[in-house]
Amino acid sequence: MQTELPLGSIVTMKVLRKIDTGYVLTAFGEEALLHNKETEEQLEIDQEVDVFLYTDKQGKIISSARLPFITVGIYDWAEVVGVIPRLGVFVSIGIVKDILVSKDDLPLYRDTWPKSGDRLFITLKVDKKGRLLAVPAEEDIIANEVFAAPENIIHDKVRGTIYHTEKEGAALLTTEGYRGFIHHTERKEEPRVGQVVEGRVIAVKEDGSINISLRPLKQDSLDEDADLILKHLKDNHGTIPFHDKSEPEEIRATFQISKAAFKRALGRLLKEGKVKQENGQTILLE
Known part of the structure; x- marks a missing residue:
């Protein structure tokens, strides 16, 4: 769709x-519908109004006087309100x-997709077909949003939101604005993108980012393990093919804990009989 109107942005239109359903606005020699449900005030002919522009399912340009907190090039957290696998x-x-956040911009495995109520750090873009989409922030954007963590927070508890996950581990932004990384050995299961997790700081790196563990301390995890x-x-x-000489990879694949644990x-x-x-x-002897 060819248009001079900047979709995904806030513009001033007249x-x-x-019309019965609302108003027809104009700018740049083009028109856009402002539905009654998209404005809280009565407007007059030739009145100027700031609106956000998007397209409906038929590809028509729609305006909204309810201005969003995210536009093209502006990043913020947005709540997930629905999931459609296809x-x-x-x-x-x-x-x-x-x-929509396209499945192409989500993890390969559905188990790590966000659920309703999770939050994603996103901006908007217009694709080649003229559709307005939400896209998660890439690492260079995240780098401009974070603060360097002080060295004295080792062992402190932190809370943050996962923004990227893969086989090696997951990255998150803490509520304090630190970038954190959770190695796959420091978690029992892979978290979802958009999920809020709580863990403890196990290292502060030279670049100010932190390493986080979602596993309890050894003395706390013994009973759990x-x-x-x-x-x-x-x-x-009552019988399992595991013992103290089993391979570490087999133990982790089955129990999601290290061989030492x-x-x-x-x-x-064994000591307790x-x-x-x-x-x-x-x-099992019980």
């Missing part, structure tokens, strides 16, 4: 005429219409 997710930017092994035993008729928890269960090891297996 009221050309009134398309992507929809976010609210403060107007009647919800804006032991219970995890017991549950796995009960779910598998597995050995500590297994050692406790709840399990035994025999022929390369761990057997």
